[in-house]
Amino acid sequence: MSLITIAGRERLSHTAPIGPPPSPFLGRHLRPLAVPIALLAIWELLAHAGVADPRFLPPLEEVVARGVAEFSRGGLAFNLLASLERDLIGFVCGSVAGIALGLAIGFSRLLERLLGPVLLVHRQIALFAWVPLISMWFGGGEAGKVVFIALAAFQPALINTWQGVSGIPRSYRELAEVLTFGWFDFARIIAIPGALPQIFTGLHSALIYAWTATVGAELLLNIAPGIGGRMNEGQHLFHMDLLLLCILLLGGVGVVFNVIAGSLEHRLLRWRIP
Amino acid sequence: MTGPVAISEQGRGQSHALEIADVSKRFSVAGRRVQALSHIRLAVDDGEFVSIVGASGCGKSTLLRLVLGLDTDYDGDIRVDGHRVERPGLDRSIVFQEHRLLPWLNVEANVAAALRQSGLGAAERGELVRDHLHLVGLDQFAKAYPAQLSGGMAQRVAIARALVTKPRFLLLDEPLGALDALTRLRLQDELQRIVRHEGTTAVLVTHDVDEAVYLGDRIVIMHPHPGRIATILPVTDAVSRDRSDPNFIRLRDEVLSWLGVSRTGIDADAELARRSA
């Protein structure tokens, strides 16, 4: 997203140099790879030179072998799916509730005044502070985990929807009055399309928060199939290779979520781009 | 104006204060080439006030940017005292088309910002800023932020900022374009007074033909596609600086007809075609 805006800005800039920049250091398309490759090379060197404790710095081929073994046996894949399932259920529940409440508060001044302050305070309670309470109310099993994930997704969805609706410019509200729109037309023609970008922003954050919460729930609550469970195992058995593999998966899922959310956002909000 | 001999001698020996020599500038917009400026030739002498008029998009702002040194990618040469302009410098200051005040600085600090590279002491700077705010009549607003000013006031701050460095060249890109007619008239007088008082050399881009005639010693008329100089009209002493003087009106009408607007509205296009042929 940011990269696109930058490219656009530079094209318009008055001073964009024509032709190649002076003495480019490494080809443009190679640059993103340079740092990771260098880091991996240093890693590999250190691992083989015997400088670093192999328990802390397993050679890369060990991590790869571990990955191949895990996935061919289906172990890690199964865990990944378990985490994803939990994540998505929580995400859907939380964000639907968040959007619904956000719309209600955004539309109704009374509701906003009644609930706004409570929600503001609620929001200041760090998410993970709910873990002990949730585990006592819903147990540390599947139910507790999903509730926690849903709570994580709920907040950004709610806040952004609320913000989106209440941030609709006064001029649009006046337009609706001039056109004598009823409540429903106002919502359908003005408020929801106007708030949509912000609602998407909320969903996007909700997706990220839900994923964080999934990992947190799996690490903090009862051990169950899932990436977090495997990380617990890796920590207790000192399997650095497994931990690294899990990190890779966590990051990979995050990237995929981001790409999906980004492209959906882009597609659905195409009308906004001037 | 001195005779042609004096100028050419100066050109060979000492050279003009500002010389725009055969300058062309192309942009590529969406893959297509746009000729923004084509073979612009213009020499400006010290203390002169040159007005530039021309249709929107004929390259006036682009020309000023080149003179400033914001963009050095062009054909031809722009020289100050015979030296090619390589980069912006405090000898050339500008009032942009939009005021471009920094919103996070108050009026005083905005004007003072221009003095950061001046090498002056704090006391001197403070005095200069105060003087120039006084000059544009904004002493009372030194502590105000740009968001709290009206458009005209903001533009006056921008003028103060441009003048505070006592630049040799003052470039003005439609500085009064956004103002109401009354304020504009007042500021025109103000501008004239200041420029004469400080002995500044000024290049003024404007859409207002009256303004061009009223302020300019010469009027450069530009035509678009590609942006070029159609003609340069001197504002002779016979044209008194009185807007209702017949000579004034005659010159204004001549400028207008160069711009393709005729008083009677007929055969303006024919006139234009004849002239640019």
Added chain:
Amino acid sequence: MAAGLSATQTGPGDSTAGAAPVRRGNFPAAGILLLGLVVPLGLLTAWTVAALLGHLPEQILPPPWIVLDTLLDGIQDGSLLSSTMTSLERVAEGFAAGAAVGLVFGTAVGLSKTLREFVDPLFLALSQVPTLGWMPIVILIVGIDEGLKIIVIGWSAFIPVVLNTSQGVRDVPEAYVELGRVLSFSRWSKLTMIVLPSAVPSIFTGLREGLANGWQTLVAVELIASFEGLGYLMAYGRQLFQLELVLSAMIVVGLIGLVIHGLLTLAENRLQRWRPETSR
């Protein structure tokens, strides 16, 4: 003055850590603030009544007065205060480290296109890993001492600070950059007079998110690996099934969150006095 509550939203896409949305116009007067008390007071009353009538099992929700007692006890015997101080110290240290490095790094990445091309993709990929995911590895490497907390909290604050700072620095309007050139600004002047002030809203969004993240992470890390602090207090209360302990710690967590929020808003408003009052 309801300055603490009526933050004007500034950062683009600030979704999770910023101020609550605020209606156009002034913040509601006293009568409307009272309206905001209706729901909390109603809930409190319901809770009290239900507890008085014995409808609430203590394992689900202990009576409010017990929670209050626990809270006051904790304050009196200093245990709650010392836990709070420990937690605050950790957040302060971690956040200060993460934010400071993040500001410098974010500014550098925002200014230099070359640097960006080298580190952006790696950084973005790393930032996608939930912070908690790093915890097991960091625990193996540095143990569960203070180092762990500073690193994890610092990292969680670092990411949003870097992202927002670099975006803000890149989004400096071209017109202002040009002005800096026309005024012959030195690099330093350009940075301090133009780039950074113009990036302030973004930077603040980053700091806000960073502090919120740091606070979140603190609670998590204390729940997982700690023997002091508010998070530990909660974990302890949970193990002993002392819900009142959990709740009183949560109240403190919420209060601190509110205070932080208020302070940030104040600082932000101060730094942005130049913004027109009717922005939005």
